[in-house]
Amino acid sequence: MFDLDRWREIFQSINKNRLRSVMSGFTVAFAILLFTLLFGIVSGLSNSFKGAFADDAQNSMRVRVWKTTKPFKGLQTGRRIQLKNDEYNYVKEEYANKIQYQSARIYKNFTLKYKNKADNYNIRAVNPAHQFLEKTIIDEGRFLNERDLKEKSKVIVIGRLVKEDLFGERPALGKRLNVNGSSYQIIGIFSDDGGDNEERIAYIPVTTAQMIYGNNDYISQIVLGYNPNLSLDAAIAFGNRMERDLRKKMNIHPDDQSALSVRNMAEANKGVGQFMGILYAIVILVGSGTLVAGIIGISNIMIFVIKERTKEFGIRKALGAKPSSIVGMVVQESVLITTLAGYLGLSLGTYLLSLIGNSLEEDYFIKDPSVSTGIVVGATIVLILSGLIAGYLPAKRAANIKPIVALRAD
Amino acid sequence: MIKIEKLHKSYPIGKDSLHVLKGIDLHIKEGEFVSIMGSSGSGKSTLLNIVGLLDIHDEGDYYLNDQLIKDMNEKKSAILRNKFLGFVFQSFNLISYKTALENVALPLYYKGMSRKERLKVALEYLDKVGLKDWANHLPNELSGGQKQRVAIARALVTKPKVVLADEPTGALDSTTTDSVMDLLKDINDEGMTVFVITHEEEVAEQTKRIVRLKDGVIISDELTKASKAV
Structure with a gap:
């Protein structure tokens, strides 16, 4: 009206x-x-x-190990705990329906060298699923795949800033990079919202790292993303259960936070x-x-x-x-x-x-x-x-x- | 036009009530020019307010234009006022932020007339009271006599059956009083019923019939020389 x-x-x-x-x-x-x-x-x-928290996926969890601080079943304190493929596979099978992505992680620090330019960088040896856990954004080429892991290929995915440091404006994709003495092919270049530190690293297949650097099946961390259908509370419960199970499996005192702990994004989110x-x-x-x-x-x-x-x-x-x-x-x-x-x-x-x-x-x-x-x-x-x-x-x-x-x- | 029978009205004052009108019988025919006289407190304003549907009576019957006034609500009486009645107040009661023309046109707004038409009609009436040149002035730019003439134009603009004037000259000097009374006489000559309340003999004498009120009853009701002259 x-x-x-x-x-x-x-x-x-x-x-x-x-x-x-x-x-x-x-x-x-x-x-x-x-x-x-x-x-x-x-x-x-x-x-x-x-x-x-945008750096990592909202649903990410990490299994970290260090030294025991509590004696258990006759084992002394100060024992160094080491994750291996065994634990990785145990987690993968035991909680299959609760996990969306899973990756191992081995931390290394190597000199990367291209022609006359070289510098020290943190290297992470990971599985292909790591891309989703870390929200890695591929700018050029591709991330690691299952075939790289199976063939233990000497391939490397480098961060945007690594490329800038070593190649400047020149193309880097497909070039061969000297990694601590061995030659790797650059298959991808990535960026990351987590800041400069996250872009000054490089990824190589976990199997390649295990074979070349120590010839063992050690891994530093297990990184995983829980099933997004889980509620925050269910995800926290899952994290706690996994922590308990892994401690039991590895003969660690049930309350030994230092020896083995699960860092769960669900808790932070909550x-x-x-x-x-x-x-x-x-x-x-x-x-x-x-x-x-x-x-x-x-x-x-x-x-x-x-x-x-x-x-x-x-x-x-x-x-x-x-x-x-x-x-x-x-x-x-x-x-x-x-x-x-x-x-x-x-x-x-x-x-x-x-x-x-x-x-x-x-x-x-x-x-x-x-x-x-x-x-x-x-x-x-x-x-x-x-x-x-x-x-x-x-x-x-x-x-x-x-x-x-x-x-x-x- | 106006027929009042055994009209009573009292106002509550604390626990008591003040009996203001004590059985008024009054019959005013169409075209009459009546003045109600009385000292203050005689009940003359109360009578006018009831006649003007601004107030409600307690007992008795009131017929306006042969229509029994009963069980009125604000909406009904607003419509009747707009249709049958025009008011002229002692204190003019113009709306201060509206021009003379807009003041005159206001009753036509409530009648539902279009803006263009009502401004045209309002201007005609302003012309009639001799204030065409003042149409776009605000009330505070007008003299007392001019304001009252604007108010009279506003009362007439809807072509009411009855014009009710409550001490229309109460705030005016003698010269302007005469001009306002002349205007009211002209209106009456055109056949409109005019109902004036006053306590001034000179004003009352210019009407055709004087009704004297004292303590809520009518003490006299007679025709004036003015009426006999006609």
Whole structure:
């Protein structure tokens, strides 16, 4: 229902009373601005937390070993624990339905040399599935495959920065690289979101490493990604069970964290999830408080305004205005002011958030703060509703005052 | 046009109630020019408010244009006021942020007339009260007499059956009083029923019938010289 005359009346009234219109608008705009900023900043914090784990897959787990710190079954403390293919295969068979990806990892540090350029790099000997666990992004060529492992090929996948160091702008794919004295073929170049350190490494097949460097079946770590269908709690339970089983299998004291431990992303995720949940709860509490304060502010102003206009309403009624037309006029004015002001606050808020952008990421862990569409729509609905309520209740009362009483008001 | 029988009205004051109108019988025919006289507290304003559907009576019958006024709600009385009645108040009661023209056009807005048409009609009536050149002035740019003439134009613009004027000259000096009364007389000459409340003898004498009210009852009801002159 678009009533041009009604709008004309409203604009006339707003224009006539600029100060109070601006004041009531300001209350709402400010409340919405604070609300938007609060939400944006918390979403920025949340983005930072998520980003902190973006390096690895969200569902990753690692089995790590070191030295025993507790005696067990007559074995002394200080015993060095070594993972082997046996454990790798045990995990693979035992928990097949709970695992999405699995890879072994052997850490080496070798000199990589191409022509006259050489430097020391961390080398990881892994299985093909490692690509998904580490979220390795292949820029050129390919990652390791099963055939490389089976044939124990001397192939290497190098990080973007390794390529830059050794080859500069020249192509590296397919070139032969001197790895600690033996010649490897470069089959791929990768990048990684985890930062420079993750791009200054190289991957070789785990079987090749086991054969050439020690001729054993040792592995440093077992890395795996649990089945994403598992709930966080189920994933944590799985991690705990695997830890217990492996300790039992390798004759380690059931509580010896140092000797063998499973680092489970599910636990970190759960912690972060809980933390963000609490933070959001606080923000919703504070944010709604701000909104409520804004609504009460505009209600106050509307009550005052209506008091001020009681006589005018009396005149209008004497001239034939129905109560509904008075209520309609006031409510429409109130909704208009709240909606416009709220939109202004919202726009200003999102604009400020976009200005902040990633500039606070380093010092304050606020990354790409923004408000979601859902929040924006929700806030708009709250605004319109609050405008309705703020205008309706006092207007209804004013419209029901007998004209004779209203005319007497001053 | 207006028929009132055994009208009673009292206002509650704390636990007691103040009996303001104590059985008024009054019959005003179409085209009459009536003034109600009385000192303050005589109940004359209350009578006008009831006649003007701004207030509700307690007992008795009130017929406006042969229609019994009973069980009115705000919506119904708003429609009747808009259709049958025009008001002129002592304090003018113009809306301060609207121009003279917009003030006059306001009752037509509530009648549902289009903006273009109602501004045209309003201008005609402003012309009639001699204020065409002041159409776009705000009330605070007008003198008291001019404001009252704008208010009269506003009362007339819907072509009501009855014009109700509550102390229309109460806030005016004697010269402007005369011009306002002349205007009301002209209106009456055109056949409109005019109902004036006043406590000034000079004003009452210019009407055709004077009804005197004292302590809520009518003490006299007589025709004036002005009526006999016609």
